[in-house]
Amino acid sequence: MDEYDEMYGIEDDFEQQFADELEVMAEMDSEPPPHGKVSEFRNKKPISQTFDEAIASGDVVSSKTVKNQHPVSTTASISPLGRVEEESLTPKPKKRRQDVVKKLQFGVDTGDDITPPSSPEVYDGTARDGAGPDRTSTTKITTDMLDMSGLTTIQDSPRRLTVAKHFAQKRPPAIGDYITVTDSTGNRVYLNKKEDENRAPDPRAFRNSQNGLGLLTVPIEVMKEQIAEKRHRQVVEESQRLTELLNSGLNPELLAEGQTDSGLDGDSGEHQGSSSRLWVDQFSPRHYTELLSDDFTNRCLLKWLKLWDTVVFGRERKTRPTHTDVRSNFPNAQNQNQFQRFKTKSQITEEILEAELDQYKRPKFKVALLSGPPGLGKTTLAHIIAKHAGYNVVEINASDDRSAELFQKRIDTATQMKSVLGANEKPNCMIIDEIDGAPAAAINILLATVNKKDSREGEETGVNALKKKKKKQSVLLRPIICICNDLYVPALRPLRQQAFLLTFPQTLPSRLTQRLAEITRQQGMKADTGTLMALCEKTDNDIRSCINTLQFLHGRGQKHLDQRSVSSMCVGLKDQNKGLFSVWQEIFQLPRVKRKRIGGDPFGGLDEAGPKDGGQRLQNILHLVSSNGEHEKLTQGLYDNFLSMKLKDPGMLGVCSGLDWLSFTDLLNECILHGQNYSLMRYLPFLPAAFHFLYAANSVPRINYPHSNYEALTKTQHTKNALLAMLNEIPPAVQSRLCVSTLCLDIVTLLMELISPKLRPVNPQLYSTREKQQLCDLIDTMINYNLTYRQDRTPEGQYTYVLEPNIEDVVRFPGLPPRRQLTYQVKQLIARETELEKMRRMERAQQKRNPPNTETVNKSQAQKKVEVKKHGNHQQRLENIVKQTVVESRPELDFFGRALVPKEKPVVTTTGEDGKVGGAVQIGKAVGNSDVWFRFNEGVSNAVRRNVYIRELL
Numbered sequence: 040m041d042e043y044d045e046m047y048g049i050e051d052d053f054e055q056q057f058a059d060e061l062e063v064m065a066e067m068d069s070e071p072p073p074h075g076k077v078s079e080f081r082n083k084k085p086i087s088q089t090f091d092e093a094i095a096s097g098d099v100v101s102s103k104t105v106k107n108q109h110p111v112s113t114t115a116s117i118s119p120l121g122r123v124e125e126e127s128l129t130p131k132p133k134k135r136r137q138d139v140v141k142k143l144q145f146g147v148d149t150g151d152d153i154t155p156p157s158s159p160e161v162y163d164g165t166a167r168d169g170a171g172p173d174r175t176s177t178t179k180i181t182t183d184m185l186d187m188s189g190l191t192t193i194q195d196s197p198r199r200l201t202v203a204k205h206f207a208q209k210r211p212p213a214i215g216d217y218i219t220v221t222d223s224t225g226n227r228v229y230l231n232k233k234e235d236e237n238r239a240p241d242p243r244a245f246r247n248s249q250n251g252l253g254l255l256t257v258p259i260e261v262m263k264e265q266i267a268e269k270r271h272r273q274v275v276e277e278s279q280r281l282t283e284l285l286n287s288g289l290n291p292e293l294l295a296e297g298q299t300d301s302g303l304d305g306d307s308g309e310h311q312g313s314s315s316r317l318w319v320d321q322f323s324p325r326h327y328t329e330l331l332s333d334d335f336t337n338r339c340l341l342k343w344l345k346l347w348d349t350v351v352f353g354r355e356r357k358t359r360p361t362h363t364d365v366r367s368n369f370p371n372a373q374n375q376n377q378f379q380r381f382k383t384k385s386q387i388t389e390e391i392l393e394a395e396l397d398q399y400k401r402p403k404f405k406v407a408l409l410s411g412p413p414g415l416g417k418t419t420l421a422h423i424i425a426k427h428a429g430y431n432v433v434e435i436n437a438s439d440d441r442s443a444e445l446f447q448k449r450i451d452t453a454t455q456m457k458s459v460l461g462a463n464e465k466p467n468c469m470i471i472d473e474i475d476g477a478p479a480a481a482i483n484i485l486l487a488t489v490n491k492k493d494s495r496e497g498e499e500t501g502v503n504a505l506k507k508k509k510k511k512q513s514v515l516l517r518p519i520i521c522i523c524n525d526l527y528v529p530a531l532r533p534l535r536q537q538a539f540l541l542t543f544p545q546t547l548p549s550r551l552t553q554r555l556a557e558i559t560r561q562q563g564m565k566a567d568t569g570t571l572m573a574l575c576e577k578t579d580n581d582i583r584s585c586i587n588t589l590q591f592l593h594g595r596g597q598k599h600l601d602q603r604s605v606s607s608m609c610v611g612l613k614d615q616n617k618g619l620f621s622v623w624q625e626i627f628q629l630p631r632v633k634r635k636r637i638g639g640d641p642f643g644g645l646d647e648a649g650p651k652d653g654g655q656r657l658q659n660i661l662h663l664v665s666s667n668g669e670h671e672k673l674t675q676g677l678y679d680n681f682l683s684m685k686l687k688d689p690g691m692l693g694v695c696s697g698l699d700w701l702s703f704t705d706l707l708n709e710c711i712l713h714g715q716n717y718s719l720m721r722y723l724p725f726l727p728a729a730f731h732f733l734y735a736a737n738s739v740p741r742i743n744y745p746h747s748n749y750e751a752l753t754k755t756q757h758t759k760n761a762l763l764a765m766l767n768e769i770p771p772a773v774q775s776r777l778c779v780s781t782l783c784l785d786i787v788t789l790l791m792e793l794i795s796p797k798l799r800p801v802n803p804q805l806y807s808t809r810e811k812q813q814l815c816d817l818i819d820t821m822i823n824y825n826l827t828y829r830q831d832r833t834p835e836g837q838y839t840y841v842l843e844p845n846i847e848d849v850v851r852f853p854g855l856p857p858r859r860q861l862t863y864q865v866k867q868l869i870a871r872e873t874e875l876e877k878m879r880r881m882e883r884a885q886q887k888r889n890p891p892n893t894e895t896v897n898k899s900q901a902q903k904k905v906e907v908k909k910h911g912n913h914q915q916r917l918e919n920i921v922k923q924t925v926v927e928s929r930p931e932l933d934f935f936g937r938a939l940v941p942k943e944k945p946v947v948t949t950t951g952e953d954g955k956v957g958g959a960v961q962i963g964k965a966v967g968n969s970d971v972w973f974r975f976n977e978g979v980s981n982a983v984r985r986n987v988y989i990r991e992l993l
């Protein structure tokens with residue numbers, strides 16, 4: 040309340056100060072509205088109340104006035120009529136305060152900053168400028184309110200304040216919206232907000248169903264959205280353009296320049312679009328006749344695809360003339376055999392294509408596998424041929440869709456569904472690109488799809504036929520074309536065996552040059568054939584690379600091409616990974632000497648020219664080997680093949696040098712792997728380079744895949760295993776003085792001599808004492824070194840005894856005859872004796888471990904011992920045998936299975952006494968009571984046969 044009290048006295052001041060402005064405002068308000076619009080407030084009867092009255096009725100007005108105070112804020116209810124509106128005395132709920140600056144719209148009308156002016160004159164002037172007849176009363180209030188800020192120095196007539204009294208209130212007005220104004224000293228007044236007749240009517244009246252103002256034909260939200268969309272579209276277009284640019288390897292600045300150029304030239308937008316388009320897409324072939332690839336390959340693929348016509352389109356296959364005419368050149372059988380044996384690759388391919396269809400009328404090979412270096416147009420060919428043959432192409436990229444499930448899904452979708460888009464539904468032809476990047480699991484899924492068999496058998500009728508038709512769909516009925524760069528990826532091995540292989544040859548330079556000439560002509564470039572040939576050569580006849588290079592140069596503004604610019608460019612070189620065989624071939628073969636072209640570039644490095652050649656070759660090999668990266672395999676290939684190269688090296692200097700390089704590389708590898716010093720890897724490509732300069736020849740080298748390393752590795756492993764097996768069983772006393780290397784280097788060779796003594800192939804019982812001792816020593820050695828002989832069967836079916844573990848292989852070079860071989864019998868004897876001796880030793884060891892306790896031995900045991908001694912070992916064993924033998928007594932049956940009544944008692948043929956029934960007993964008696972007995976050892980035939988009479992034994 041104090042605050043209000045203070046302000047009452049100020050109100051008079053205010054009226055005085057702002058008399059002029061308020062007067063003008065009052066005049067303006069009293070004028071009829073320019074547009075004839077009359078606010079509802081106008082229609083109301085004006086309340087004939089003065090400012091003082093209003094204050095007196097609503098507020099307690101203090102008669103006290105503060106004369107020397109600064110102009111202060113006053114509270115007034117501003118009505119368009121310049122009168123103070125009636126206010127309710129009851130306290131009203133607090134209204135929302137609004138930002139005065141916003142509500143007064145300083146910025147809107149004056150365009151000035153809302154901060155108070157630095158000097159009153161300036162401000163005054165601007166305020167007055169703005170207070171034109173067309174300005175609204177709100178604006179006037181605005182200026183007044185600005186004056187009311189602490190900085191005001193308005194020294195106007197006292198009328199001002201009188202009018203201001205009508206507008207400013209000390210308390211918040213009871214009715215209607217109001218604006219709070221606070222001056223710099225902290226005084227606050229409240230200004231009633233009134234409708235301005237000149238202004239637009241209440242916007243709320245125009246709100247549409249979405250609560251939007253209907254001032255605009257298009258709602259602001261929609262416009263905003265449209266703008267956002269437009270911006271988004273522009274961004275997307277720009278990003279697409281940049282992506283294309285980056286893909287084409289062009290400099291964005293250059294393209295920007297190009298575009299501005301074209302814009303200046305007045306080119307159409309269409310032209311701009313085509314200039315940003317990649318030429319490879321623009322000039323991509325649309326028809327079979329535009330293909331640049333080899334005709335034979337194109338034809339073969341088309342033929343293979345046509346083989347599917349019977350199952351896919353239901354067309355009958357045309358019978359083709361057989362090649363009897365060719366075979367008729369080989370009249371007799373022998374020549375025909377030769378024809379079969381020496382078939383060319385193309386003949387084999389033709390034969391595949393003319394082979395019979397399978398039971399489902401599908402070709403023999405369900406998958407075609409196109410392979411070749413990148414950029415030759417494999418994918419393009421597959422697409423064009425599939426379309427040409429009437430298929431809808433479904434392409435998947437095996438490198439992208441790597442998960443097996445996704446692969447399966449895509450294959451199923453492509454092979455079992457129909458394309459439903461477009462006017463005429465076409466059957467699908469699946470193209471799997473980059474299949475060499477697919478994991479083995481995905482390849483297996485593809486193979487499973489290819490090899491699916493229909494379980495349906497026999498004829499089908501009615502409902503069954505329908506059901507079975509569903510089943511039939513599981514069989515692959517659509518062609519699949521796979522494309523790869525490297526045919527020899529391990530994951531592709533199973534597919535290779537089941538696919539129709541088509542290797543893509545290099546594009547003919549003449550054809551490619553012709554196509555490039557067409558493109559340059561169309562694009563307004565000038566390039567002679569020699570230049571284009573040079574470009575083809577540089578890019579290894581890669582269509583994509585050639586066209587992209589041309590576009591790059593065109594984008595740079597080079598409309599005239601010469602060989603120099605082509606050869607000096609770094610573009611067009613591919614970061615290509617060549618297969619191992621091609622790398623080996625390039626190492627062992629000299630590059631072909633190129634003929635100097637007429638009008639060729641004198642500066643060009645393309646033509647072979649003396650000293651430059653060596654450096655180029657070195658660089659080429661280094662680049663080739665580095666990009667391949669398989670140094671180990673590469674080195675193995677060089678090692679395995681370098682000796683079979685055609686060399687003129689009588690002094691073997693080249694061979695020695697090569698071996699030096701190999702040992703250097705070996706040391707290098709050891710350093711890299713042991714010390715993990717991978718920076719040394721940069722020196723690895725120098726071995727192939729050295730081999731190239733040592734052994735490269737003009738003829739095409741015959742390269743074999745290296746096996747020696749693997750073979751040596753397995754052999755080493757085998758040898759190590761044999762030695763370890765031997766060492767592990769050697770008694771600890773001996774083992775402590777041995778290790779694998781000593782065994783291998785010092786002992787085994789001599790040991791082989793020791794274990795091959797001269798022994799007669801007779802029963803050892805017939806050996807002399809010396810021989811017996813020799814045998815004993817041999818057996819002892821064999822056991823100590825854990826050696827024995829094991830019977831084995833050769834592939835031819837012969838039985839032999841081989842040393843176990845076979846340390847003979849450790850010390851004998853392959854191909855050399857074995858030193859001395861023991862006979863089969865001797866080996867057999869040694870093996871048997873060794874086993875026996877081992878058993879004996881084991882028994883002895885057991886006895887040593889469990890010595891018989893003499894104290895606890897009772898009489899019966901002693902008696903038993905005595906009996907055993909008396910009867911000998913054999914009797915004890917015999918008893919055991921008898922105990923174990925169970926003879927089943929079955930009733931005797933006749934032919935029809937009826938039991939036979941024994942006519943007489945079974946006769947016992949043994950010498951023992953007879954009487955009791957029971958086989959075991961009978962046998963036991965028979966054997967046990969006989970003085971002579973024998974045991975038949977089945978399968979053992981190593982007995983020395985001699986005639987022995989019973990009387991000799993008795």
Ligand SMILES: Nc1ncnc2c1ncn2[C@@H]1O[C@H](COP(=O)(O)OP(=O)(O)OP(=O)(O)O)[C@@H](O)[C@H]1O
Nearest residue numbers: 319322323324330331413414415416417418419583
């Ligand atoms: N006859 C042709 N005329 C013009 N451009 C061609 C021709 N054939 C192919 N191209 C273009 O060459 C580019 C490379 O072709 P494509 O993709 O078929 O090669 P690819 O051998 O499959 O290569 P990758 O192994 O890298 O997939 C494509 O952009 C294609 O438009």
